Amino acid sequence: MKTTRWWATALTTGALALTAAACGSSDTTSTPSTTGGAPATGASTGGAPTTAAKTFKVGLVTDIGGLNDKGFNMLANKGLEAAKADLGITGDVKESKAPTDYIPNLQGFAQNGYDMVIAVGFLMADSVAQVAKQYPNVKFAIIDSSAIDFKTNAPVAPNLTGLLFKEQEAGYLVGTLVGAIQKAGGMPGFKTGGSLASVGGIKIPPVDRYIAGFQAGAQAADPGVKMLNGYSGDFAAQAKCKELASSQIGKGADVVFQVAGGCGLGALQAAKDAGVWGIGVDTDQSAVNDHVIASATKKVDAAVHAAIKGLVDGSLGGGTDMVFGLAEDGVGIEGINAAVPQAAKDAVDAAIAAVKAGSVTIPSSVK
Amino acid sequence: MTLRRVGQSGVVLGFLALLVTIPPVNARSLAVPLVLAALAAVAGGAALVHGERALGGYAVAAGAVGGLLGWAATSADRSTVTAIVTAGLFASMLRYATPLLFAGLGGLFAERSGVTNIGLEGMMLTGAFFGVLCGEKSGSWVVGLVGAAIAGGLLALVHAFFSIHLQADQIISGTAINILATGGTAYLFRAIYGTGGYPEAPRIPEITIPGLAHVPLVGGVFGTLNLMIWVVFALLVAAWFFVFRTPWGLRLRAVGEHPRAADTVGINVYRVRYVAVVSSGVLAALGGAYLSFGLLSSFSEGMTAGTGFIALAALIFGKWRPLGLFGAALLFGLASALGNSLQSIGTLSVFWLFVVQVLPYALTLIAVVGLVGRSIPPAAVGRPYAKR
Numbered sequence: 001m002k003t004t005r006w007w008a009t010a011l012t013t014g015a016l017a018l019t020a021a022a023c024g025s026s027d028t029t030s031t032p033s034t035t036g037g038a039p040a041t042g043a044s045t046g047g048a049p050t051t052a053a054k055t056f057k058v059g060l061v062t063d064i065g066g067l068n069d070k071g072f073n074m075l076a077n078k079g080l081e082a083a084k085a086d087l088g089i090t091g092d093v094k095e096s097k098a099p100t101d102y103i104p105n106l107q108g109f110a111q112n113g114y115d116m117v118i119a120v121g122f123l124m125a126d127s128v129a130q131v132a133k134q135y136p137n138v139k140f141a142i143i144d145s146s147a148i149d150f151k152t153n154a155p156v157a158p159n160l161t162g163l164l165f166k167e168q169e170a171g172y173l174v175g176t177l178v179g180a181i182q183k184a185g186g187m188p189g190f191k192t193g194g195s196l197a198s199v200g201g202i203k204i205p206p207v208d209r210y211i212a213g214f215q216a217g218a219q220a221a222d223p224g225v226k227m228l229n230g231y232s233g234d235f236a237a238q239a240k241c242k243e244l245a246s247s248q249i250g251k252g253a254d255v256v257f258q259v260a261g262g263c264g265l266g267a268l269q270a271a272k273d274a275g276v277w278g279i280g281v282d283t284d285q286s287a288v289n290d291h292v293i294a295s296a297t298k299k300v301d302a303a304v305h306a307a308i309k310g311l312v313d314g315s316l317g318g319g320t321d322m323v324f325g326l327a328e329d330g331v332g333i334e335g336i337n338a339a340v341p342q343a344a345k346d347a348v349d350a351a352i353a354a355v356k357a358g359s360v361t362i363p364s365s366v367k
Numbered sequence: 368m369t370l371r372r373v374g375q376s377g378v379v380l381g382f383l384a385l386l387v388t389i390p391p392v393n394a395r396s397l398a399v400p401l402v403l404a405a406l407a408a409v410a411g412g413a414a415l416v417h418g419e420r421a422l423g424g425y426a427v428a429a430g431a432v433g434g435l436l437g438w439a440a441t442s443a444d445r446s447t448v449t450a451i452v453t454a455g456l457f458a459s460m461l462r463y464a465t466p467l468l469f470a471g472l473g474g475l476f477a478e479r480s481g482v483t484n485i486g487l488e489g490m491m492l493t494g495a496f497f498g499v500l501c502g503e504k505s506g507s508w509v510v511g512l513v514g515a516a517i518a519g520g521l522l523a524l525v526h527a528f529f530s531i532h533l534q535a536d537q538i539i540s541g542t543a544i545n546i547l548a549t550g551g552t553a554y555l556f557r558a559i560y561g562t563g564g565y566p567e568a569p570r571i572p573e574i575t576i577p578g579l580a581h582v583p584l585v586g587g588v589f590g591t592l593n594l595m596i597w598v599v600f601a602l603l604v605a606a607w608f609f610v611f612r613t614p615w616g617l618r619l620r621a622v623g624e625h626p627r628a629a630d631t632v633g634i635n636v637y638r639v640r641y642v643a644v645v646s647s648g649v650l651a652a653l654g655g656a657y658l659s660f661g662l663l664s665s666f667s668e669g670m671t672a673g674t675g676f677i678a679l680a681a682l683i684f685g686k687w688r689p690l691g692l693f694g695a696a697l698l699f700g701l702a703s704a705l706g707n708s709l710q711s712i713g714t715l716s717v718f719w720l721f722v723v724q725v726l727p728y729a730l731t732l733i734a735v736v737g738l739v740g741r742s743i744p745p746a747a748v749g750r751p752y753a754k755r
Contacts, residue, residue, distance in 0.1 A: 064669075066553070066668050066669070067557075067562055068553070068556065068557055068562050068563065068667075068668050069667075069668075070563055070565065070667075074562060074563060077562075097549070097669075197711075203717065203720065228711055229710075230707065230710030230711060231710065231720060231724070233724040234672060236667070236668070236669045236670065236672050237670060237671075237672035237673075237674075238658075238663050238667055238670050239462075239463075239466075239658055239662055239663065239670070239672075239674075240672075240703070242662060242663060243459050243462065243463065243703065243704065243707055244707045244710065244711075246455070246459065246707075247455065247456075247459060247704070247707040247708050247710075247711045248711045250453065250455040250711070251450070251711045251712065262667050262668070262669075262670075265565075265663075265665070265667060266663055269663050269664060287565065288565055289567075289664075
């Protein structure tokens with residue numbers, strides 16, 4: 001029946017078209033200069049620095065959160081901008097609007113003579129592995145995913161570098177902070193017997209590393225404190241994170257740690273609306289509202305800059321990982337609210353020293 | 368008792384099988400839900416064999432689902448059930464359902480007039496953005512709502528012009544609207560507030576009903592609700608009355624079912640369709656505004672995240688009727704809220720986490736493939752009308 005099933009077509013077409021069309025990825029800076037005969041097929045540059053005067057071209061592909069996610073993708077772009085300023089490279093960004101954009105965006109840079117392509121985010125792992133094999137002369141880097149295949153223990157591709165963070169260390173610090181406050185009898189917004197909650201986006205390793213560290217830190221500071229944990233299933237829909245956080249607050253949570261990028265802004269809103277506290281993620285989110293007690297930060301910008309520096313000075317090989325932890329100043333805690341008691345801040349300082357000294361073991365997966 | 372009544376009581380009994388096992392009744396014996404479920408199935412079966420096939424089917428299904436969930440609730444320990452089924456769960460359900468209802472009502476008007484509106488998603492996003500922009504600049508949520516409505520209406524006017532006057536393919540036009548809205552709002556947001564900006568708009572107020580707030584359960588659900596939730600309840604009733612009880616509603620439906628016939632009796636087909644499509648944009652935009660500065664306090668890129676499409680599915684699920692839409696939106700809302708509630712009481716295994724998160728989308732698929740009875744759309748929907 002032509003008429004009775006129109007909506008099946010309509011919804012499918014609509015959804016597909018939204019996905020496909022949104023991949024009209026926007027170049028935020030100048031388009032690559034196609035001088036003379038534009039390379040129609042393979043990569044024109046080998047990536048081997050021959051002269052000191054060579055200007056490297058770096059392409060950055062964001063995940064679906066986009067450049068304006070107040071976190072992860074925004075920081076990656078910040079690292080690229082910093083490299084443009086002090087390393088004399090040129091760089092462009094493509095924003096993915098849907099997972100179907102990953103491969104075309106990565107290929108787009110690789111085809112057009114870029115020396116290095118950086119994929120921002122764990123969800124792009126499979127795509128970047130595939131594209132890296134297609135373009136062996138281009139360097140690839142991926143944030144949050146390893147360049148080593150965990151099954152075979154061999155490099156995924158010889159030209160792929162993994163940029164990894166010890167998110168669990170940042171999670172441990174914010175966990176210590178709120179655990180110490182809870183243990184000491186709280187502050188406005190905390191109640192006796194209240195629990196500490198986390199709102200994850202999608203259950204993927206970098207998200208779980210934050211959460212595992214958060215739980216370990218809180219329980220080290222306040223043994224027996226009740227922890228709640230949930231996943232919104234999304235990194236963009238603020239409403240979903242707000243509802244999940246509200247549900248946790250309804251079950252007695254005094255603190256909500258958002259680990260869900262743009263979606264998690266809704267969790268911070270829920271904390272403010274209920275008069276409890278939120279914890280920001282990836283970047284200092286104390287500007288979002290006045291109920292952000294601190295943020296667990298992950299210096300994606302520093303990692304991107306370090307990788308590009310490796311490209312420029314020729315030290316960046318491939319098939320290996322670069323790992324950024326507290327000792328490398330790759331993760332940390334920022335924007336601690338002025339209302340936090342000094343004792344809790346001291347507990348955090350002690351935890352920082354202990355983690356740097358290697359005297360605590362922090363789990364990296366959520367049970 | 369008529370056959371119809373038998374079927375209807377079967378549906379009610381099926382729901383009761385679940386309801387008695389959760390707060391405030393909290394029946395702990397397995398026999399109670401099972402007896403009710405069996406009665407529902409018998410009533411449904413009787414209706415089924417004697418000709419009330421759709422209603423009988425619903426009653427049997429309600430009995431089966433009610434019995435199963437009732438069994439699950441009685442076998443779980445009492446504190447678990449009390450922790451899952453709270454006033455907060457139903458309040459959350461209403462908050463999830465509200466944007467779906469606004470957009471769904473918008474879809475109802477457009478499609479009853481014979482114009483498919485796949486652009487609801489884009490119109491919501493536009494409303495979400497312009498609401499925050501106007502609200503933030505003026506300092507008033509009322510101005511924000513007006514701004515959202517105007518922006519949504521204008522965007523819908525574009526869709527109306529393409530699909531009515533230019534007789535373009537309505538799916539293509541709607542899709543273009545969605546792309547325009549996704550890119551346009553992101554561009555304007557960054558142009559006005561910069562990357563990293565987080566403008567706070569004054570929020571649409573929450574309405575607290577003084578006496579109600581202390582009534583157990585009911586008070587927790589309806590005691591304090593956002594103004595927009597009450598507005599959408601009123602709009603649902605108004606839409607039902609308008610579409611099915613007024614001459615204008617009859618004209619709307621005539622245009623959507625058989626525009627040639629409507630034209631013959633002197634109804635201006637184009638005008639009816641223009642008004643319907645523009646209203647659909649206004650309603651969808653109000654749904655977006657509820658999201659961005661009713662539920663939340665700011666806009667973020669792509670924040671509607673497919674709500675418009677789920678609203679369209681709820682409309683189909685509800686068979687293009689306000690009451691059906693209401694039921695479908697509540698069901699989608701409950702599925703989402705239940706997922707959160709289940710996660711908040713304990714650790715779900717990865718498998719159950721997946722099941723919980725996929726539930727609203729699975730319901731959408733069920734709606735689209737038409738498993739829940741046959742959904743018959745307005746006969747002329749999606750087909751442009753050429754004047755002679």
